[in-house]
Amino acid sequence: MTDTVGITALIPPELVYACRHRPLDVNNVVPTSQINPRSKLCAWTAVWRDEIMEGWLDIDSLIVVAGGDCHNALVDGQKVALSGVPTHYFFYPFDRDPDYMTSQLKGLARFLGGIKDKEMFHTISRLKEKGLALDQLRVDDRARASDVFSALISFGDMQGDPAAFEEVLDTIPRTDVEYSSRVALIGVPPIYPDFHEVAEGFGLHVVYDELPYEFVRLGGNDLQGLAGSYRNYSFSGPIVDRIELIRQELDRRRVDGVIHYTQFACHHTLEDEIFRAHLDYPILTVQGDLPRPSSEQLKLRLEAFSEMLEVMP
Amino acid sequence: MNTGLDVGSTTAKIVRLESGIITASKVVPSHRWKELLEDGNKRDTVETVETIGTLETPETTGTVETIGAAETVETIVSTGYFRKTVPHTAAITEITAASLGVRYYIPDAQVIVDVGGQDTKVIDLRNNTFLINDKCSAGTGAFLELAAHYFDIPVESLGKLHTRASRCARINNTCGVFAISEMISQLVGGYTMEEVICGIHQAFARRIAQMIPPVETVVLIGGTVLNTGIVESFESIHGSTVVVPPSPQTVNALGAALYGKKLRPEK
Numbered sequence: 001m002t003d004t005v006g007i008t009a010l011i012p013p014e015l016v017y018a019c020r021h022r023p024l025d026v027n028n029v030v031p032t033s034q035i036n037p038r039s040k041l042c043a044w045t046a047v048w049r050d051e052i053m054e055g056w057l058d059i060d061s062l063i064v065v066a067g068g069d070c071h072n073a074l075v076d077g078q079k080v081a082l083s084g085v086p087t088h089y090f091f092y093p094f095d096r097d098p099d100y101m102t103s104q105l106k107g108l109a110r111f112l113g114g115i116k117d118k119e120m121f122h123t124i125s126r127l128k129e130k131g132l133a134l135d136q137l138r139v140d141d142r143a144r145a146s147d148v149f150s151a152l153i154s155f156g157d158m159q160g161d162p163a164a165f166e167e168v169l170d171t172i173p174r175t176d177v178e179y180s181s182r183v184a185l186i187g188v189p190p191i192y193p194d195f196h197e198v199a200e201g202f203g204l205h206v207v208y209d210e211l212p213y214e215f216v217r218l219g220g221n222d223l224q225g226l227a228g229s230y231r232n233y234s235f236s237g238p239i240v241d242r243i244e245l246i247r248q249e250l251d252r253r254r255v256d257g258v259i260h261y262t263q264f265a266c267h268h269t270l271e272d273e274i275f276r277a278h279l280d281y282p283i284l285t286v287q288g289d290l291p292r293p294s295s296e297q298l299k300l301r302l303e304a305f306s307e308m309l310e311v312m313p
Numbered sequence: 314m315n316t317g318l319d320v321g322s323t324t325a326k327i328v329r330l331e332s333g334i335i336t337a338s339k340v341v342p343s344h345r346w347k348e349l350l351e352d353g354n355k356r357d358t359v360e361t362v363e364t365i366g367t368l369e370t371p372e373t374t375g376t377v378e379t380i381g382a383a384e385t386v387e388t389i390v391s392t393g394y395f396r397k398t399v400p401h402t403a404a405i406t407e408i409t410a411a412s413l414g415v416r417y418y419i420p421d422a423q424v425i426v427d428v429g430g431q432d433t434k435v436i437d438l439r440n441n442t443f444l445i446n447d448k449c450s451a452g453t454g455a456f457l458e459l460a461a462h463y464f465d466i467p468v469e470s471l472g473k474l475h476t477r478a479s480r481c482a483r484i485n486n487t488c489g490v491f492a493i494s495e496m497i498s499q500l501v502g503g504y505t506m507e508e509v510i511c512g513i514h515q516a517f518a519r520r521i522a523q524m525i526p527p528v529e530t531v532v533l534i535g536g537t538v539l540n541t542g543i544v545e546s547f548e549s550i551h552g553s554t555v556v557v558p559p560s561p562q563t564v565n566a567l568g569a570a571l572y573g574k575k576l577r578p579e580k
């Protein structure tokens with residue numbers, strides 16, 4: 001397990017490990033990055049692009065998740081490819097076609113040199129079970145949302161070392177959480193590194209992180225199994241499926257309000273109106289741009305939202 | 314007695330409530346906010362509320378001198394941009410303050426538009442959501458300040474001048490910089506100052522209208538709505554009925570005082 005493979009969004013990390021490579025979710029360096037991107041639409045892609053091209057982020061190859069995810073990533077990924085980094089493009093099927101999904105996974109496995117260690121499917125599955133249990137702990141108010149968020153978001157690459165990551169998961173504190181309201185965070189993850197802590201400071205307990213929850217999807221132990229699971233990656237398909245899933249989770253997690261995080265120059269921003277029309281909850285929409293600690297403007301919105309949920313009838 | 318103190322970017326306001334009745338209210342420029350707590354406001358006891366609901370213990374508590382028995386309970390609830398730096402028993406955001414203050418006058422209010430000096434907030438009470446424009450000066454008091462500054466007139470006179478316009482110059486831009494050059498070209502093109510001011514008000518109203526969801530009645534608050542030109546323009550552009558509560562400038566201070574009443578009901 002020597003080569004580091006950068007990944008720009010969710011792909012099955014179990015497959016990368018099974019091919020004896022180390023995945024690195026390039027987004028995870030963005031919130032704390034010092035890069036001031038040269039040209040940008042969305043800062044997420046612009047920052048990882050420059051991190052790689054400046055040589056700050058050391059990867060041997062890159063997997064760009066394009067279809068069903070993000071065209072900004074597709075363009076910035078190609079810039080990285082043009083700079084000489086071996087790059088593979090991965091496409092999710094919008095129509096959730098299992099055969100197409102299987103062929104994409106096969107293509108990915110080929111790019112990675114083929115499956116060599118099937119045991120990794122089981123190892124990662126076991127870790128994901130732990131992730132799901134952790135997620136349930138915060139739903140039951142027995143773990144801090146900020147701790148659970150940082151664990152779940154790491155399931156994209158298992159922090160490059162499943163064994164060490166398992167220890168990290170095992171040491172996340174179990175603690176009774178006090179709060180004034182339960183909220184869900186839908187949309188892409190905030191680019192602010194301290195978002196969950198700041199929300200906690202205003203009495204908001206984030207009991208659902210929409211995208212990171214997708215990262216703990218249980219995969220199965222072969223390509224067919226993975227295809228069956230990953231073709232349902234909610235962000236890649238029709239928005240009605242996402243709405244249905246979000247509704248179920250909001251209900252199951254007894255949520256009082258919803259925060260929709262949107263990113264400047266991201267097409268997901270256009271979904272805000274749809275969620276407002278189809279989710280029957282108070283919704284706060286916030287938009288981020290460059291990676292920075294939470295701004296005063298954001299804090300005002302979170303504080304006001306918390307007050308609204310608590311004070312208003 | 315409950316005091317609401319609203320210290321915003323331009324003005325500071327105070328409202329005092331006794332037995333649910335407003336007994337005093339005052340507006341001063343923000344930098345003179347301390348005056349609001351002087352004189353008649355000194356005699357009361359200010360207590361720290363520590364155990365009500367899940368409110369945090371305030372960082373700063375009033376330093377008003379203590380006289381008499383503890384029954385003379387007072388809360389100072391602050392709001393506005395400087396809510397956390399002025400004395401307070403509790404601090405609440407302008408969103409909550411506006412919601413409570415407006416409901417005092419208009420219990421079935423649906424949508425509130427609070428036009429502030431540096432930002433504009435739209436609060437939809439039907440589903441407890443709100444929108445804040447604080448990224449650019451368009452649609453905030455600062456935009457009107459800029460126009461008034463160009464004509465070298467006090468911002469308070471804009472409303473009156475608007476009434477003297479017999480037609481409105483078309484101003485498309487609400488970006489301060491571009492609006493000024495548009496104003497100039499309309500003046501050069503033969504429009505009067507009054508007609509250009511009317512155009513400025515309409516551009517301002519169009520900008521705010523974009524933020525507002527479909528609704529029959531909109532409650533406008535904030536010092537800017539003392540300008541009748543704004544209210545009129547807004548009404549014609551948005552198509553809703555506009556309600557301006559009495560003292561639209563002190564509604565948030567009132568809301569803060571009412572929040573204090575929730576914390577510590579009068580005995």
Ligand code: SF4
Nearest residue numbers: 042044070188263266
């Ligand atoms: S936030 Fe939007 S634009 Fe940016 S990387 Fe994610 S999907 Fe692409």
